[in-house]
Amino acid sequence: MPTRAAHPKARASLLAALTATVLAATGTPALATTDPGHPMDRAFERAAEEFDVPRDLLAAVGYGETRLDGHAGRPSQANGFGVMHLVSNPSHHTLERAAALTGEPLAALRSETGANILGGAAVLRGYADTLGLDAGDRDDLDAWYPAVARYGGTDGPAAALYADTVYTFLADGLDTLTPDGERITVTGRPVSPHKDGIAAADTGARSADYPAALWVPADPNNYATGRTAAIDKVVVHVTQGSYAGSISWFQDPVSEVSAHYVVRSSDGQITQMVRDADTAYHARSANASALGIEHEGFIDDPSWFTDSMYRSSAALTAHLCDRYGIPKDRAHIIGHSEAPGNDHTDPGPYWDWNRYMELVGGTDTGGGSRDGLSFDTYTTQRTGSAGPQVKALQLLLNEQGYPAGDADGTFGTATTGAVTSFQAARGLEADGVVGARTWTALLSAGSSPVLAEGATGEDVKRLQRALTAALGSTVAADGSFGPATATAVRSYQTSRELTADGIVGPATWAALRAGR
Secondary structure (H helix, E strand, C coil): CCECCCCCCCCHHHHHHHHCCCCCCCCCCCCCCCCCCCHHHHHHHHHHHHHCCCHHHHHHHHHHHHCCCCHHHCCCCCCEECCCCEECCCCCCHHHHHHHHHCCCHHHHHHCHHHHHHHHHHHHHHHHHHHCCCHHHHCCHHHHHHHHHHHCCCCHHHHHHHHHHHHHHHHHCEEEECCCCCEEEECCCCCCCCCCCCCCCCCCCECCCCCCCEECCCCHHHEECCCCCCCCEEEEEECCECHHHHHHHHHCCCCCCCCCEEECCCCCCEEECCCCCCEECCEHHHHHHEEEEEECECCCCHHHCCHHHHHHHHHHHHHHHHHHCCCCCCCCEEEHHHCCCCCCCCCCCCCCHHHHHHHHCCCCCCCCCCCCCCCCCCCCECCCCECHHHHHHHHHHHHCCCCCCCCCCECCHHHHHHHHHHHHHCCCCCCCCECHHHHHHHHHCCCCCCECCCCECHHHHHHHHHHHHHHCCCCCCCCECCHHHHHHHHHHHHHCCCCCCCCECHHHHHHHHCCC
16 A cells, blocks of 8 residues: 655655555454355345345445455544445545445444445445436346446546446456455446446556556645656555545545556556556555555455466566666565555565566576466456456467467457457357356367376376366365366366376366366
8 A cells, every 4th residue: 555755745644544544464364254244245145125226236346446355444544434334535425425325334334244234225325316317227136337437436547437337347247255254246247338438448558668557547636747766566455445446536636646657456457546656645654666556455364375476476576676676576576564754564465576587587486387387276368457367368369269369368359359369269158258168178288298297298288277266265276286277177077077097188178278
């Protein structure tokens, strides 16, 4: 989370209230048991019924904002509270709006999950009423898109980016546990949101400094043009909020904070907001000489720090180090907490510095190979995605004869066309979205040798990658068919109603290549 240096227009009290938030971690979270009463699910149902807002929409908004974690009433970077991230700052007052609409006290809206979810539903319904949605419209999930865009607290392409993220969760579905161990699910379904009047998220605007990143400029009030010192370090931050919400906050002129780059948790997408040559307000005394990278999430919840995020961010940091001659060591790649004169604690105790520095230095030993194709998980990729997994996707498509253009890590028009053609050829839904089925089909493409325990080589590695995508759990792509790979093969065969003999023959290869 960023801090800035004082300048003539600084408002010290505002900065103290809105940007000095720290979520102090108190050790590894205990494993929670599921509450049979399902209090959060009941809260979503109650709020949906009271304000006629689709229950799944409320859950998707809450998940996108906070991963359904209210953080015990502690505020986010933008001074937002609770599962639904009700905000109270000089530009946005959804917390106060929720109080007026529900009659709930501000204290309850900040710290009580049921009241907070009710408040989020009330605010969404208020936006729907302003937009003229009638009862029939409110029954149509796709009609809520403009109201969701307003909920993000910004305008233009950034608003579309926020709403697109929510609708991605609706399309892909959710199956997640709250911090209290309650399971919350949203069934995936086709979505076709009504985007009339909403400027599209401009995925064609690319960073001039790092072409794999999107370009969404911060408000000029939130950074200084030029620098007074040479660039000599990279500072790692955690947003204490969502990806889209942080982009919105850096575009808000009252925030007077920013970072050069923001990285998304789910797929490692990167947005640049301040040019490298300019001074972002993110690390006080280090601002003049540092590049700041924000990572979506909260420091007390390690689930935000995904393999995709680590890899994408590390590739960016390695690029910046190479470009500006920054040594790839912990004296020059530091956390916000390590910057001189700061009182912040991000990235916190759950940020895996060993893993990150291995990736930055090209010595990845943390569960993936250095072949550019092997990952601990394969996340959904679509138009606008960016990062190492998009590059892997492009390499695979080009290898299979589906021209995806340069393997530049940017999911653009050529990649979308190649994905669609591949999907159609394999009998998959030709929607241009690379989910588990398309990943499985791509990763398994090639010859069909019979493989069994004891086998080694590139064909085994290809099998291990495909199993990781198909099963949704990591099968180490080390090229050695050992007991763990045999167990994964039998698990796959059983779940696909194949002969569960642990031997990969024509039938198993055919199922994998079909994306089953």
